[in-house]
Amino acid sequence: MSERTIKHPVIEDKQNHKLTTQVTETGCQMSNLYDLINAVNELAMGYASEETTSLLGRLHRPLPPGEEPVRLFSLRYDVDRCYSDNVLAMPVSCITVLSFTLLGHTRFVCVSDTHLQTHKMDPLPDGDVLIHAGDFTQEGLPQEVVKFNDWLGTLPYKHKIVIAGNHELSFDPVTIKSWECMQRYDESELKDMYLKLTNCTYLEDSETNVLGFRIYGSPWQPEFFDWSFNLPRGQPMLDVWNKIPEGIDILITHGPPLGHGDKTMSEQRAGCMELLNTIQKRVKPKYHIFGHIHEGYGVTSDGYTTYINASTCTLRYRPINKPVIFDLPNPS
Ligand SMILES: [Zn+2]
Structure with a gap:
């Protein structure tokens, strides 16, 4: 896998999501970014589908020593409703979400x-x-x-x-x-x-x-x-x-x-x-x-x-x- 940095200042979709991102080390396809928007939105609603859980699972890898996990969102949801105690704080190594805004x-x-x-x-x-x-x-x-x-x-x-x-x-x-x-x-x-x-x-x-x-x-x-x-x-x-x-x-x-x-x-x-x-x-x-x-x-x-x-x-x-x-x- 080649290491590179691609900057995507802002991504917007038709559902009013706006994501400012920086992608480093492409282990995931561009389409995953859109999946990610949906996943983050789903999690913001306090719900994680199997697809979302699996997507975040794919993005997860052990972090090198000294590297801080990137927090997509600092919310912690009811354990019963998510598949993990803290899905949102999972380390995501290949996509850095610099800011995530819901328009409006x-x-x-x-x-x-x-x-x-x-x-x-x-x-x-x-x-x-x-x-x-x-x-x-x-x-x-x-x-x-x-x-x-x-x-x-x-x-x-x-x-x-x-x-x-x-x-x-x-x-x-x-x-x-x-x-x-x-x-x-x-x-x-x-x-x-x-x-x-x-x-x-x-x-x-x-x-x-x-x-x-x-x-x-x-x-x-x-x-x-x-x-x-x-x-x-x-x-x-x-x-x-x-x-x-x-x-x-x-x-x-x-x-x-x-x-x-x-x-x-x-x-x-x-x-x-x-x-x-x-x-x-x-x-x-x-x-x-x-x-x-x-x-x-x-x-x-x-x-x-x-x-x-x-x-x-x-x-x-x-x-x-x-x-x-x-x-x-x-x-x-
Ligand atoms: Zn106190």
Whole structure:
């Protein structure tokens, strides 16, 4: 097999796919590129046919030492619905997909629980809207919030949406009073901490409209030691979820719902039952983004809502989980 590089800046087909590619080392025919477009699209829909599985299998070969696998797409789908735990992250040696765009769609890039480790993260992928589902600091100290905001300022997304998590102690009046690390600061220094987030839209039990999409964000989770935005399970949690309006496209919370991305190291499910009920019976968003349970990173679905635990950090606070990407057709 001869080694060569052919550049294909952009490939478009009649089904509105646009793929910017670079092909090196041709072990596959040009027609495979079109198959690849279909395969990527199929996988983006959370489904892999036998043909797709076989195509990606053909493209797979062991990587030489030191070579990084190319990620077509960082989504991870339900194992039951795909033939592999992570088909989309398979090494593809002969085709490098530089970017993949669905024309007429908005691309969302989701991260969470970055815990001030952003300097150790790989560069984030292209997209239109960045979503961060909370825990961007360790203790919510003012200098930590400023550092995170500076990082946001370096990112080229058109829109950036952020909520707080249980680590953002200075965002919750209860933990401002109860935590010792907060006592070092003047009351005035901790007031309205969200105003330091100048490089994003901060949501706290509130909604924003971005490019025609309705997005709602809330930081609460069922009691978790004495951290921020804690409430007892049951009615108090339901009371905050009852504020979520119907008809939203994307819901962002810090904690997971019961049964999706919520399994802890000890195999316990930490998710909120009231949140699951609210999502499935009343709100029915297309996507639900959250973090909090670092080890629950990944994507699941109930057939209508796609649940994304976007935790960037692992249980040991290593920021190695890839951002999760999805595309939504632009509202007409
Ligand atoms: Zn966290």
